[in-house]
Each structure stands twice: as C-alpha cells, then as structure tokens.
Amino acid sequence: MSALPDLDHIRLSDRPLVVCDVDDVVLQFLAPFEAYLAAEGARLLPRSFRLHGNIISLTSNEALEDQRVSDLLETFFEAQERWQTPFAQAVETLHAVERQADVVFLTAMPPRFAAQRRRLLDALHLTFPMVATETPKGPVVHAIHQTRPLPIAFIDDMAHNLHSVGEHVEDCLLIHMMPDSEIHRHAPKPGEHVARALDWPHAGTLLARHFTP
Ligand SMILES: [Mg+2]
Incomplete structure (x- = not known):
C-alpha cells in the first residue's frame, strides 16, 4: 500500500467538504x-x-x-x-461553493511541482488547501474526511479516481467532469453511481443540492 501524502496543513470546518481534482477539471491541461x-x-x-x-x-x-x-x-x-488557464466559470463556481463548504484540491501530479501549482492557483485566487500526489485518490480522500458526519463530494475527470473514492468514502457524491476532446472520447466511462456535470455551473447545482439538508 502506498504511503499517504502529508495532510497536516488541511484544516476543515464543520461544513460539507468538496475534494476537487485540478488538471482538466479546474485548470485546462x-x-x-x-x-x-x-x-x-x-x-x-x-x-x-x-x-x-x-x-x-x-x-x-x-x-x-x-x-x-x-x-x-x-x-x-x-x-x-x-501555459495553464482555468475552465469557464471554474473560479466563480468554486468561490460560490466556498460559502457553503470547505474545498480541498487533490491533484495527481508529481509533488515536486507543487510550488508551481500553488502559485498558479493562488494567482487565480484559488487559495484552498492542495495535496499533490500520485497515490490512489480514495485512501487520501478517506484520510482527509475520516468519519465526519458531514456531506462530502469529489470531482474528477478520470473514472478510476472516481471509482477509487467511491470505494473508500461512504455516501460521497461523485461528479465526473471532463473536457470535450477527441482523446477524452477514448476515456473509460465511469459507473452508473457517478454523476456527470456538463460544466462548472452544472457542478455547482449538483453540489448545492447535495449539501442542502
Ligand atoms: Mg484530472
């Protein structure tokens, strides 16, 4: 089993949690x-x-x-x-989500480039905590959320990441969002238990619905 990345810098409030991938979800890759x-x-x-x-x-x-x-x-x-820029409405939607929930970025990137990514996200006013790791995402999201009795959601463009989180985190809203490109048409499709967001405003609607009691 791969070691978990350092999560000590993440401080959560008593609110719902959104864990969000970065490449091809928040930033164009x-x-x-x-x-x-x-x-x-x-x-x-x-x-x-x-x-x-x-x-x-x-x-x-x-x-x-x-x-x-x-x-x-x-x-x-x-x-x-x-090179990298955000998708339309990504920044605005995450700021709207932040009024209701904590946001954590979980980016599957070699951790040695974390400083560059941190600066890029900060420059876009996306100052949420970030974890850069190449280990499977399910155990990481489980370690962040633990057993808090609060709603949680996870957004990613890759089926295997969504399935990994679904296996490790109970009652997590899984949201699939990916660019409309030729190579993505060859991508493995996520299972029926995964919701599909067409764009960031749509993701915002799905999150708000999941978080509103
Ligand atoms: Mg991605």
Whole structure:
C-alpha cells in the first residue's frame, strides 16, 4: 500500500467538504499541453486514451519515445504557470461553493511541482488547501474526511479516481467532469453511481443540492 501524502496543513470546518481534482477539471491541461507540444515540434494523435505512444514528431511523423513523452510532461508541469488557464466559470463556481463548504484540491501530479501549482492557483485566487500526489485518490480522500458526519463530494475527470473514492468514502457524491476532446472520447466511462456535470455551473447545482439538508 502506498504511503499517504502529508495532510497536516488541511484544516476543515464543520461544513460539507468538496475534494476537487485540478488538471482538466479546474485548470485546462489537454489544450495547453497540445500547444506546448506544438512549440516543441510534436503533436498528439488521439488514437487511444494515453499520451505515451500517441505523441508524434512533426518532422519525422514517428511516435516519440516513452522517455521523451515523460520528459515533456515534466517540463510542462514545471512551466505550467505560463501555459495553464482555468475552465469557464471554474473560479466563480468554486468561490460560490466556498460559502457553503470547505474545498480541498487533490491533484495527481508529481509533488515536486507543487510550488508551481500553488502559485498558479493562488494567482487565480484559488487559495484552498492542495495535496499533490500520485497515490490512489480514495485512501487520501478517506484520510482527509475520516468519519465526519458531514456531506462530502469529489470531482474528477478520470473514472478510476472516481471509482477509487467511491470505494473508500461512504455516501460521497461523485461528479465526473471532463473536457470535450477527441482523446477524452477514448476515456473509460465511469459507473452508473457517478454523476456527470456538463460544466462548472452544472457542478455547482449538483453540489448545492447535495449539501442542502
Ligand atoms: Mg484530472
């Protein structure tokens, strides 16, 4: 079992809790990553739901080596402040949600880029606590919420994260939200127990309904 990340900085009030993914939920990931690839002489060919094997050199038209793709992801995360922007209504909706609930960001990103992500979120006035980890999300959300008798919701674009939280946290409203892109059409679909939000205003409505007694 993987060790849990440090959660000591998270202080919750006696209110409902929203745990929210960042990449491709709050901040655009795919679109700016494609722009970054173009600047690096490559492009994504969305043949399946993975980056490795699907990034093509603009000069040779060959798929880049896996190590080169991993390196590009790392340099993108390092430079994220120059590339990533929020989705429409994400910032406004999270500020509205904050009036009713605590918000915690749970971002599946190498923790060594946490400082860049923190600065980027802070610059957008999204100062909620953040956990950056590559460990499964279910045990982390369970450790944050524990057994508090308060409503909880989790938002993510990846089915496996939503399923992981559903398995570890009882009575959690699971909300799936993802960009409308070609590669996301290849993504595994979440189960029937997961709600689908079409955009941030819709997510805000689902959250308010879940949190209102
Ligand atoms: Mg994501």
